[in-house]
């Protein structure tokens with residue numbers, strides 16, 4: 156039987172074929188794998204630059220391109236006959252001598268560009284890499300066969316010209332050295348192309364099998380038909396992770412919690428899903444994959460079903476949200492479901508509390524003080540509150556004022572207790588206290604283990620409150636692989652700024668830089684809109700957007716100004732009609748607005764025009780992805796929403812935070828589109844829109 160590995164381009168090519176051709180190709184590959192009678196056989200390629208290249212006849216007028224070494228076959232592409240032969244003639248395969256991964260490059264294109272490089276080099280004595288000797292180039296994995304070419308590169312333009320033609324593992328260290336980076340920098344860049352796959356033994360340039368096993372981002376071995384069908388039919392993200400994503404998700408053991416941050420579309424959710432699956436396969440105990448809302452949890456659950464075939468393994472992962480977890484723990488302890496306090500009821504209580512306690516601060520201030528100072532630090536007594544730091548609160552409170560605020564808080568707590576109601580954050584605090592009681596000292600590794608989970612993986616971590624973090628910390632023992640956390644402080648849409656260390660989670664930080672969702676144009680629009688500046692939360696200090704980049708170009712976002720809401724809605728209907736006419740499926744389109752009124756107006760306008768696409772609030776866009784997105788009502792007076800801003804006179808820091816949160820909200824909505832973004836407003840533009 157052949158040892159068959161599939162490259163990510165193969166299922167991609169397959170998806171573009173007509174149904175009948177696709178079916179034939181799949182049958183032929185299955186036959187090939189099973190070495191059945193009438194299975195296609197590898198045919199040598201005359202004029203090939205690499206004599207391991209071959210083609211397989213897979214369907215009428217269609218061929219697969221394979222790299223073959225003994226019984227190992229790496230299936231690269233499926234193309235119409237003529238293209239397949241040309242492809243097989245053009246490309247060469249190698250093994251990176253430093254990190255052992257497989258390399259593939261267009262040797263013919265390189266040959267074609269060489270005369271131009273020679274001509275450019277003749278016009279100048281200077282060479283971009285003249286300061287680096289051959290031995291140093293070899294030490295960062297540059298293949299000896301590329302050295303003559305590297306020595307011709309005289310300018311940045313020449314370097315850019317060879318970028319798409321040589322393997323990424325060759326280009327990245329070269330680019331670092333050309334920019335004046337050190338050998339250590341170049342090596343780091345090369346090492347970023349490593350995955351978590353480990354193949355023992357030295358790196359052998361002619362061992363294709365070992366190189367492919369070290370490159371799970373480029374080749375997935377399919378030992379049987381089941382695996383083959385999986386790779387050919389599931390979405391690509393189920394099979395292929397980019398090297399850095401793979402390293403994060405598939406490392407067997409982390410001794411400390413891990414915090415992965417990264418901009419929109421860098422694959423954080425995919426990494427969280429793969430991590431949960433990896434931990435479940437290891438089988439050390441129950442895994443909880445936590446997301447922010449029930450809607451996101453359902454989405455994660457469905458994606459996990461795609462990722463994990465084995466029912467036993469799948470059952471080891473529970474997908475949920477922190478609120479549900481808190482409710483369940485409290486319900487189990489009390490023998491019945493806790494009753495939740497409604498928003499209107501709470502607002503009324505805080506209003507009364509303000510009036511009765513004699514504080515000059517309003518209901519919103521008091522509620523924030525309770526959530527962000529008292530609950531955040533789990534303060535239980537007036538004394539503790541008197542001495543507490545009030546992070547993120549700029550209005551000073553005297554001793555007497557703190558006493559009055561505490562009185563107001565006590566009033567609300569008492570009234571809630573009397574009515575048998577609690578807020579979700581209270582439940583989180585109570586649930587972590589319950590877990591703490593049942594487990595004794597959480598730091599005691601040898602004590603009885605009654606934490607409900609062995610591993611917790613957290614998605615959308617930027618919006619969790621300290622009380623919720625304490626609950627998660629208490630729900631998993633302090634051991635290797637306990638907490639794996641992904642989030643993006645720039646996408647925070649609620650008022651929780653917490654560093655993990657402050658809630659007892661000392662996490663190793665990791666960053667993902669490349670957005671695989673956003674084209675360059677939407678990414679830079681998003682970054683300008685977000686302000687690009689640093690934000691706090693999750694990590695110590697602040698985090699910048701530095702290094703956040705796209706992997707492909709695309710269309711520029713369209714921003715349209717209208718003179719009335721009516722014409723703006725008409726404009727929306729026109730755009731959505733055009734998109735649908737361009738073969739975009741309705742479920743690949745989303746429309747978002749800041750207010751529920753605008754959402755309702757847009758829904759009515761679209762329904763009247765007979766268009767059925769998703770219309771939601773900016774909040775509702777969190778964690779989702781669409782081909783095309785329209786964000787409407789991005790006008791002054793709407794975004795930021797005036798009602799969501801603390802008056803500057805009341806608390807300038809709170810107001811600055813509110814503005815950041817509103818910006819984050821718009822940024823989240825605008826970064827959901829992987830193809831086209833349309834933004835509109837009537838009247839004056841929102842101050843957040845980039846000029």
Ligand SMILES: Nc1ncnc2c1ncn2[C@@H]1O[C@H](COP(=O)(O)OP(=O)(O)OP(=O)(O)O)[C@@H](O)[C@H]1O
Nearest residue numbers: 392395396397419420421422423424425671672778
């Ligand atoms: N390994 C991969 N294979 C295929 N597609 C990928 C891969 N990694 C990322 N993508 C693409 O990028 C998109 C974004 O991934 P994901 O939702 O995990 O990012 P994210 O960082 O969680 O985004 P956000 O923070 O904006 O919600 C995916 O839906 C997919 O289109």
